[in-house]
Amino acid sequence: MAAIFPPIDFEPNPLFESIISDLLVQDYSVVDHFFNEETVLLLRDSLLTHFEEDRFKKAAIGNKTNELVAVGIRGDYILWIDEHVQNTATAAFFSQINTLVTYLNRTCFMGLLHKEFHFALYPPGTGYKRHIDTFQNDDRRKLSIAFYLNEGDWSPTDGGALALYLPEVEGEKTITIEPKAGRMVIFESQKIPHEVLVAHRDRLSITGWLKTS
Ligand code: OGA
């Protein structure tokens, strides 16, 4: 006999569900080991190779219509990642990202249609002052994501933590997140002011945004 309600092809994913509930409750989520060690290694190698080949450029603030390099505000070097130029590293990266995006769209109707990601390297002595990830002339960024690719342990004395400034009933509270390898931080782009504290050693990451259009 045919089932009246056919099974739907949907497997709840406990990790993604915990990210979603964190986002609903506190506008951010931190996941350790989002990428396994092998993927982290591939992505780190890929970042360092591109950097040594001089493909990175000094990051700017603002977007294409009002871009400004302001070293006092942000000191990282970046390289945008093209999803269509695939190697083992980026294939593993985008496959996991796309699974997450599909899940968010199916469960939360977020309408995330576009994404953009870049490698980033902050040399010692640099950070990125307090800011919000949306531009005055463009609010399509909905979720900001950072993945960390640093080698070995990251100790508090290495600096370079991501500070999130969270509203409280009165004032705000600051939480700091160390850029440990394999860790992912995801947060609401339009809601959370944040800052990359000055790093005292090279700080390697991939940063990106999920956008509605
Ligand atoms: C950014 C940013 C955070 C981080 O690139 O806009 O805030 O932890 N990055 O790298």
Ligand code: MN
């Ligand atoms: Mn930012």
